[in-house]
Amino acid sequence: MNLAYRDVRHNFGRFMVTCFGLSLLLGVVLAMIGIYRGLIADALELVDTIDADIWVVEKGTRGPFAESSRIPRDTRNSVARIFGIKSVGAVTFQSIETESDGKKLRLYVIGYEPGQLGGPKYITEGRGLTGRNFEAVVDSRTGLDIGDHIQLGRNGFTIVGTTVNAVSSGGEPAIYLSLDDAQKLQFDLSPSATRRERARGAVVVNSTDTVSAVIARTSPNASNDNIVKTIERWKHFAAMTEEQQGIILTQSVVEKARKQIGMFTAILILVSAVIIALIIHTMTMDKIREIATLKLIGAPDRVIIGLIVQQALAMGLIGFAMGGLLIFNIQDFFPKRLVLQPMDGLSLAGVVVVICLLSSIYGVYTALKVDPAKALAG
Amino acid sequence: MTENKKPLISIKNLSKHFGEGETRVDALRNINLDIFPEQVIGLLGPSGSGKSTLLNVIGCILEPTRGQIELDGELVYNDRWLRSDLRGLRLEKVGFIFQAHNLMPFLSSMDNVAVVLDLAGYSASAARTRAGELLEYLEVGNRVEAFPGSLSGGEAQRVAIARALANRPRIVLADEPTAALDSERAGIVMDLLRKVAIDQQAAVIVVTHDEKIYDRFDQIFHLRDGILSQT
Structure with a gap:
């Protein structure tokens, strides 16, 4: 019993x-x-979504997520010429706060060159970016739908596609813009700031052609470690594999x-x-x-x-x-x-x-x- | 009657004291007692006289200081316990009836009786059959599925008696079994204990303060300051 x-x-x-x-x-x-x-x-999600084998960033930084990194966009051309590199892309990352339907919305802006590496892995609805300006693809967690408009900085953007699994290490949903749009958003000063800079005699630079990182995919038989060593020998750049980037994110950014x-x-x-x-x-x-x-x-x-x-x-x-x-x-x-x-x-x-x-x-x-x-x- | 039979409970020179030196209390002093089959014995005495101590010692719950205890022909204590499995000994030889019936509140009447048989190794069906028979015998056969909370005092006490008798013990120790019952129900309980003593050839010891049942005993013993005397 x-x-x-x-x-x-x-x-x-x-x-x-x-x-x-x-x-x-x-x-x-x-x-x-x-x-x-x-x-x-x-x-790790963004690194997994971008799925690059090599990350090239500014020398002396552990960017682009753990630290700020800025390198010339055309670095991708140098990287593309390394033996074993299959494809390259230039990307920028930036956190931004805006409003949608009267509510605060924090977004993680990813700028990339349409057709190159760095874009959304899947398009779940709508289409990807085609190179035209002022269009965006958003993670579904933003709550934005296709056809919605959103104001970022001085410009409005139309949502043309949605994706999934694209969030920053802080959990902010991503918005993909073309690299040009992302750079304008990052570097353009507001009209009042421009007037202030002019008043103090400073040279106002409206945009710079820099990116947070250059990313690359390698051929199956290429040695990522060797490619990293090759880039490390260059004067102003640091490089790391996807695995090293993941370690930085889990052991440094969210530690x-x-x-x-x-x-x-x-x-x-x-x-x-x-x-x-x-x-x-x-x-x-x-x-x-x-x-x-x-x-x-x-x-x-x-x-x-x-x-x-x-x-x-x-x-x-x-x-x-x-x-x-x-x-x-x-x-x-x-x-x-x-x-x-x-x-x-x-x-x-x-x-x-x-x-x-x-x-x-x-x-x-x-x-x-x-x-x-x-x-x-x- | 008793001369031809061996006693079921035989106690010789039994003593029990608590504490030592100035704090020493002699609860039982040199007790000698033989109780035979079919006998229903009353054990009386004021509070603190040692009645519960004697019952606990006979029930192998409390270890005496010295002496001998023989239960159903087996010497179980001779200045030390002679069996290590005292719970097994109780299950085999002794049935307990409590003042507050102490039924398991989460078991039905049937299961309260069957649990003893389950512990004794009966199969579930055999245990339920035997439990059902006992409850019928004690005239609570119509309450087999009732839980203790829904039983009257008299019904609960009968179920408790059925539990005490489940494994056919030949020694039944009852502690104030009628204290919570009126005269009529107390009489019925005593009649049942008498019936059990005769049918199962058992010895029944009843600790009581209940004067209305004094005339139901074959012998009455008094305990005062640990000394046993027969009335």
Whole structure:
């Protein structure tokens, strides 16, 4: 006879309320893990989307994401001539804040030369940029649709296509502009700033033909490391592989946020463990008289341990399942992306099982110490 | 009657004290007691006289300081426990009835009785059959699926008696079994204990303060300051 099951069945409502409370806690843990994964995925997403084998940036910088980098656009011609380079592109990156439907909208502007590397990986709706000015392709997370107009700097842009999986390391959705448009947006001064600069006698430069980075794809048989070494020998440039760029992003750009979330997740797991232990202890204390009676009528320790451990495991796993279901269904409402990976779910389930077993120890210890004579007390 | 039979409970020179030196309390002093099959014994005494201690010692819950205890022909204590598995011993030989019935609130009447049989190794169907028979025998056969919370005091006490008898113990220890019952129901419970003593050839010890059942015992023992005397 499974006493744990009978007890749960008899007190089903109370047990499920306890499980629900626990599910909220475990749901938060799962959400934190999802945010942690989302942070890393966001950081790497743009590099993955651009899918360049080589990144060429300004010497002495770890750009273009970790640090600002500015190199001449025509660097791409020099890079294109290196043996093993298949295709090249010049790109600019810039964060910008604008308004859409009266709401603030932060965007990550990516300028690229249409037809060259650096553009959106997929066009999910509409079309890509064709080279014409004042057109844009946006990530679907911007909430903008094809045909919408958006003001960036001094110019308005029409949305002609949408894409996915294009966000900055900070989670800002991307907007793709032609490189010329992006450079104008980056370097053109506002009319008042132009007048001010003229008044102070400065030479006003309306645009510069510089980019944040030159990117390149290599032939399958080419050695990326050798190409990087070749570029490093040039006087004003630094180069890195896609892998090195990914390392910079995860270990430098989002490092503190990653550690912060990781630490918070660890604390939440610890808090969960303490709460589960307290719940199990309370559940055990509620059954002290029954446990004493069981001992008195001859129940061996395994029956009493089973009663406590099975309930603890049931509570933990049901709470985990409810929490997982909850987070899975509301993940799209989070302002930052949640990446829920099956392995993370399984690992957390394993951690919950271990926590339940460890937390049961105190309950079991309390139960095994119960004097059977307690059942005889009036 | 008793001369031809071996006692089911035989206690010799049993003592139990708590503490040492100035704090020493002698709860039981040199107790000698034989209780035979079919006997229903009353154990009386004021609070703190040692009644519960004696019941706990006979039920192998509390270790005496010295002496001998023989239960159903097996010497279980001779200045030390002679069996390591005291819970198994209780399951096998002793049935307990409590003042507050102590039924598992999450088990039905049937399951409250069947749990003892389950622990004793009966199959689920055999346990339910035996539990059903016992509940019928104790005239609560119509309440097999009821939970303790919905039973009356008398019904709950009968289910508790059924649980105590489930594994056919030959020793039944009852602690104030009628304290919460009116005279009529107390009488019914005592009649049931008498019936059990005869049908199962069992020895029944009842600790009580309930004067209305004094006339239901074969023998009455008094405990005062740890000393046992027969009335």
